[in-house]
Amino acid sequence: MTCSEFLQELTDYLDGIIDAPTRAELEEHLTWCRDCFVICNTTQMTIQIYRNSELYELPEDLRTRLRSAILTKCKHQEKAEEPASSPSESSSNSQT
Ligand SMILES: [Zn+2]
Numbered sequence: 001m002t003c004s005e006f007l008q009e010l011t012d013y014l015d016g017i018i019d020a021p022t023r024a025e026l027e028e029h030l031t032w033c034r035d036c037f038v039i040c041n042t043t044q045m046t047i048q049i050y051r052n053s054e055l056y057e058l059p060e061d062l063r064t065r066l067r068s069a070i071l072t073k074c075k076h077q078e079k080a081e082e083p084a085s086s087p088s089e090s091s092s093n094s095q096t
Contacts, residue, residue, distance in 0.1 A: 001025045006036045014044060 006029050012018040013026050030037050 001029045003029075003033060003036055006033070007039070010036075010040060010043065014040075014047060 006026060009018060009022055009026055013023060018026070030040060
């Protein structure tokens with residue numbers, strides 16, 4: 001089994017919906033291929049974190065506050081990149 005074949009089967013393997021012979025091939029590949037071992041481990045951990053985070057869903061209040069905090073931060077960064085004042089707007093005010 002090559003690395004690309006391994007990666008193709010990886011999600012099925014992690015989902016546990018893979019057939020026994022393919023599973024054996026994958027596990028054999030993991031014994032000697034460090035790269036795929038790391039990828040497999042990392043993906044497995046990511047899935048676990050994702051599944052755990054579903055159990056601990058953020059309270060609506062906290063979620064809203066987080067979102068607005070992020071939005072405020074983004075707007076702040078956008079403003080910092082803009083020029084201090086736009087000259088076209090100040091001159092549009094006609095004098096009497
Ligand atoms: Zn590999």
